[in-house]
Amino acid sequence: MIPAGHTIEDIKTRERIIRDFYREWKEKNPSQRKFNLSLKEYINIRMVSIVETSEHAAKNYLSTLAVLQLDSILTGARKVSVKKPKPGNANQKPFERIMIMEYELTGIGKIKMTVGVRRRTLEKVQYCITAISSE
Numbered sequence: 690m691i692p693a694g695h696t697i698e699d700i701k702t703r704e705r706i707i708r709d710f711y712r713e714w715k716e717k718n719p720s721q722r723k724f725n726l727s728l729k730e731y732i733n734i735r736m737v738s739i740v741e742t743s744e745h746a747a748k749n750y751l752s753t754l755a756v757l758q759l760d761s762i763l764t765g766a767r768k769v770s771v772k773k774p775k776p777g778n779a780n781q782k783p784f785e786r787i788m789i790m791e792y793e794l795t796g797i798g799k800i801k802m803t804v805g806v807r808r809r810t811l812e813k814v815q816y817c818i819t820a821i822s823s824e
Contacts, residue, residue: 693750704744723764725764725790726764731813737780741780741817742756745819746818746819751820752820758797762792762800762802771787789801802815
């Protein structure tokens with residue numbers, strides 16, 4: 690059961706749930722990527738995906754629920770904007786640009802997925818997933 694509260698214990702429990710979910714997802718998806726229909730390219734899952742998403746999505750119950758729909762979000766999200774990485778953010782440093790993508794999830798609402806585009810390789814990496822209403 691996923692705790693819906695706002696206590697430190699609830700947040701830590703949701704963070705564990707998200708990390709465990711990603712670990713299981715990676716075991717079931719050895720390529721660690723899904724094809725996005727809108728971009729017509731693969732979006733990859735890397736360690737930064739797990740770290741950023743678990744830290745941010747765990748703060749909100751709906752965001753945690755959204756992460757559990759990872760496959761749907763990775764394949765169905767649509768790009769809504771592109772921006773430069775935040776200066777001074779070490780986790781965004783490897784990216785030349787950041788894409789903001791959105792996906793509508795029944796029962797949860799609009800989901801924001803941040804995707805980083807790596808310098809040189811242009812590999813698309815899922816950076817963070819949150820429920821927009823929870824930001």
